[in-house]
Amino acid sequence: MTTRPFRHECIVIGVSAGGMEALQKVLTVLDAGFSLPVVIVQHEAATSGGFLAHFLAGKCALPAKQAEDKEKLVPGTIYVAPPDYHLLIENDRTLALSIDAPVNYARPSIDVLFETAADAYGRALAGVILTGASVDGSRGLKKIKDAGGLTIVQDPQTAEASYMPRAALAAVEVDYVLKLEEIGHFLSAL
Amino acid sequence: MIQSVPDDPHSEQKQNESIEIQLLLEAIYLKYGYDFRNYACASIKRRIVRKMDLENIPTLADMQHRLLYDLDFFETLLMDLSINVTEMFRDPSFYKALREKVLPALQGTPFIKIWIAGCATGEEAYSVAVILQETGLYDACRVYATDFNEKALQQAKEGIYTAETIRQSTHNYKLAGGAASFTDYYTARYDNAIIDQSLKKNVVFSDHNLVTDSDFGEMNIIICRNVLIYFNRTLQDRVFQLFHTSLPPGGFLCLGSKESIGLSEYADRFDHIIPREKIYRKK
Numbered sequence: 001m002t003t004r005p006f007r008h009e010c011i012v013i014g015v016s017a018g019g020m021e022a023l024q025k026v027l028t029v030l031d032a033g034f035s036l037p038v039v040i041v042q043h044e045a046a047t048s049g050g051f052l053a054h055f056l057a058g059k060c061a062l063p064a065k066q067a068e069d070k071e072k073l074v075p076g077t078i079y080v081a082p083p084d085y086h087l088l089i090e091n092d093r094t095l096a097l098s099i100d101a102p103v104n105y106a107r108p109s110i111d112v113l114f115e116t117a118a119d120a121y122g123r124a125l126a127g128v129i130l131t132g133a134s135v136d137g138s139r140g141l142k143k144i145k146d147a148g149g150l151t152i153v154q155d156p157q158t159a160e161a162s163y164m165p166r167a168a169l170a171a172v173e174v175d176y177v178l179k180l181e182e183i184g185h186f187l188s189a190l
Numbered sequence: 191m192i193q194s195v196p197d198d199p200h201s202e203q204k205q206n207e208s209i210e211i212q213l214l215l216e217a218i219y220l221k222y223g224y225d226f227r228n229y230a231c232a233s234i235k236r237r238i239v240r241k242m243d244l245e246n247i248p249t250l251a252d253m254q255h256r257l258l259y260d261l262d263f264f265e266t267l268l269m270d271l272s273i274n275v276t277e278m279f280r281d282p283s284f285y286k287a288l289r290e291k292v293l294p295a296l297q298g299t300p301f302i303k304i305w306i307a308g309c310a311t312g313e314e315a316y317s318v319a320v321i322l323q324e325t326g327l328y329d330a331c332r333v334y335a336t337d338f339n340e341k342a343l344q345q346a347k348e349g350i351y352t353a354e355t356i357r358q359s360t361h362n363y364k365l366a367g368g369a370a371s372f373t374d375y376y377t378a379r380y381d382n383a384i385i386d387q388s389l390k391k392n393v394v395f396s397d398h399n400l401v402t403d404s405d406f407g408e409m410n411i412i413i414c415r416n417v418l419i420y421f422n423r424t425l426q427d428r429v430f431q432l433f434h435t436s437l438p439p440g441g442f443l444c445l446g447s448k449e450s451i452g453l454s455e456y457a458d459r460f461d462h463i464i465p466r467e468k469i470y471r472k473k
C-alpha cells in the first residue's frame with residue numbers, strides 16, 4: 001500500500017443562535033500562524049446585518065470576514081456566511097452563495113455548507129458542531145464522516161443549548177466529543 | 191499536523207462522480223437545449239442528488255437514462271434547477287436607492303425601458319412597478335420581465351400571491367421608503383392577494399434564456415438580481431457582455447447585494463456609482 005503525507009485543509013463550524021460566545025472561545029485560541037481556512041455558518045436573523053464577522057475580526061488573531069460569492073479560500077482566514085444566504089464550497093475551493101429556500105428552517109443552513117464542503121475536501125475536512133437549538137448540521141456532519149473527514153461535537157453538557165450537539169451525536173458516530181475550551185486547542189493542532 | 195496515510199479511497203469515487211455530473215448536464219443540453227454546463231457546480235449537484243434521493247434513483251447513470259426518456263421527469267428537474275425563490279422588496283435598501291438615486295437621473299427621458307432578467311414569479315417586477323408609480327414615472331416606462339422558466343412566468347403574469355407573502359412584504363415596502371399604504375396595490379380575496387391592474391399594465395413578462403438567447407433591444411435600466419450567483423465566472427462574463435450591449439452609455443445595471451461585476455473583464459466598462467448597492471452605470 002502506498003502512503004502519502006496528509007494534513008487537514010479546511011475546518012467548517014456550525015452553530016445556531018446564541019453561538020457568539022462559543023465561537024469566540026474556540027476561535028481566539030487559534031494564533032496568527034494558524035494555516036487552515038475556517039468557514040462558519042451561524043443561524044442569524046435575516047435582519048442582523050452580519051454583525052458576527054465584525055465581532056470575530058475584533059476578537060481573533062486571524063482575519064475574519066463575511067464570505068463573498070466566488071471568493072477563493074485563503075489559509076488562516078475566518079469566513080462567516082452572510083445572513084439570508086446559503087454558503088457552499090465548490091470543488092475548486094471557492095465559496096458560493098445561494099438564495100435557495102431555507103433548509104431545516106435555516107438560511108444559511110449548516111447542512112448545506114457541510115455537505116458541499118465534504119464533497120470539496122473529502123477526508124481533508126474537519127467539521128465541528130457547537131451549541132444550538134436545531135437539527136441542522138446532523139446530515140452534513142454525517143456526510144463529512146462518510147467522506148472520511150474528522151467530526152467533532154461540543155459536549156452537550158457544556159453547551160448553552162444542547163439540542164443541536166445531541167442531534168448530531170444521535171446521527172453520527174463522531175470522532176471527538178469535547179468541551180468548548182478543548183475544541184480550540186484541538187483545532188490548533190490540526 | 192502532517193501524517194502519512196494510505197491513498198484516499200474516496201477520491202476516485204469523487205472524480206467519477208464529477209465526470210458523471212458533467213455528462214448528465216451535457217445530456218440535458220443535447221436533448222432539451224437547456225444549458226446548465228456553466229452553472230456553479232455545488233448547487234446544481236446538491237439539487238440533482240436530492241432529486242435522486244427523493245425518487246429513489248440509485249446511480250447517476252440511471253438518472254441520465256430517466257432524464258433522456260421521460261420528458262415529464264425532466265420538467266420536474268428543470269423546476270428544481272431553476273430555483274424560483276424570490277420575494278417582494280428583498281433588500282429594501284436597493285429599492286430605496288432605485289427610488290432616490292437611479293430613477294431621478296432618468297426624469298425627462300420620454301420612454302424608459304427596464305429589463306428585469308430572471309424575474310421568477312414576478313414579485314421583483316411588481317416591486318419595481320410600485321416604485322415607478324410612486325415616483326410618477328410609471329406611465330413613461332415599460333418593464334420587460336424575463337425568465338427561462340415558463341411555469342414561473344405563468345404565475346408572474348397572474349400576479350396572485352398568498353396573503354402571507356404580502357404581509358411579509360409590507361414591512362420591507364416601508365423600509366424601501368414606501369409612504370403609501372401597501373394595501374392600495376392589491377385586492378385581497380380569501381387567502382390571496384391579486385396585484386392591481388394599474389401595476390400590471392406596463393409590465394410584460396416573456397420567456398428569455400440568459401445563456402442561449404441574445405439581447406432584445408436597448409434598455410435604460412437592467413435589473414438582474416440573485417441570478418448570477420448561480421453561474422460560474424465564464425457564464426457571468428457572457429451575461430455581462432449581453433448586458434453591456436443592451437445598455438447605452440449612462441445606462442444602469444443593478445445586481446444582487448452579493449453579486450459584483452468587480453472580478454469580470456467588464457469591470458472597467460462600468461462605474462460603480464452607489465458603493466453600498468451593486469448599482470453600476472455604463473461608461
Ligand SMILES: C[S@@+](CC[C@H](N)C(=O)[O-])C[C@H]1O[C@@H](n2cnc3c(N)ncnc32)[C@H](O)[C@@H]1O
Nearest residue numbers: 272274276308310337338339399400401415416
Ligand atoms: C433565485 S431566483 C431570483 C429571482 C429574483 N431576481 C430575485 O432576486 O428575487 C433566480 C431566477 O433566475 C432564473 N434563471 C436561472 N437561469 C436562467 C437563465 N439561464 N435564463 C433566464 N433566467 C434564469 C430562474 O428561473 C429563477 O427564476
